[in-house]
Amino acid sequence: MPELVFFSGTMDCGKSTLALQIEHNRSARGLAGVIFTRDDRAGEGKLSSRLGLVTDAVEVEDGRDLYAYLVEHLSQGGRADYVIADEAQFLAPEQIDQLARVVDDLGLDVYAFGITTDFRSKLFPGSQRLVELADRIEVLQVEALCWCGARATHNARTVGGAMVVEGAQVVVGDVNQAAGEIGYEVLCRRHHRRRMTAATARAAALSPDVLPVSSV
Numbered sequence: 001m002p003e004l005v006f007f008s009g010t011m012d013c014g015k016s017t018l019a020l021q022i023e024h025n026r027s028a029r030g031l032a033g034v035i036f037t038r039d040d041r042a043g044e045g046k047l048s049s050r051l052g053l054v055t056d057a058v059e060v061e062d063g064r065d066l067y068a069y070l071v072e073h074l075s076q077g078g079r080a081d082y083v084i085a086d087e088a089q090f091l092a093p094e095q096i097d098q099l100a101r102v103v104d105d106l107g108l109d110v111y112a113f114g115i116t117t118d119f120r121s122k123l124f125p126g127s128q129r130l131v132e133l134a135d136r137i138e139v140l141q142v143e144a145l146c147w148c149g150a151r152a153t154h155n156a157r158t159v160g161g162a163m164v165v166e167g168a169q170v171v172v173g174d175v176n177q178a179a180g181e182i183g184y185e186v187l188c189r190r191h192h193r194r195r196m197t198a199a200t201a202r203a204a205a206l207s208p209d210v211l212p213v214s215s216v
């Protein structure tokens, strides 16, 4: 039975690496995939992983009908044995419905990869729709770690290293961003709730207020 599978996780947890691995394994068996992505760090029409691998993909714009795209692709003699949708949190809910229809009406497996929640720990609309529709949800347990060493389960948006909780849901940035720019950092829930990033924790540790009191 074809399936809609949602591979979810935080930023930096290896989602795109797994997407590329699935693509590699299937193309090595002679299968052809259609890869959708949106706002990949490598630029338009690319699916890349932090480990340096990259492949061509179809850039999904607002309003593109993914089901219609596949019907058109197949009717023009294109091959599609399966579909990969990376950065699926950026897709509109109706585009997730279209992916479910690809599974049901075209009989293709669809593997969607995305971040579940945004920097305020709220579900992205596309991810919410995936949770509602997916046949199966796989939570990726690749070791993304908070600065404290605990497993990172939440995404923080940072400006100059400090966590912010206001702003648009989608601002494309990356982990390891230069100071002063919008960046992202993965944190454990405890430190997401306390808004303690690596930079603010370091600053607090260096502050005289919290140094052990010396009696001399």
Ligand SMILES: [Zn+2]
Residues within 6 Å of the ligand: 146, 147, 148, 149, 150, 187, 188, 189, 190, 191
């Ligand atoms: Zn932590």
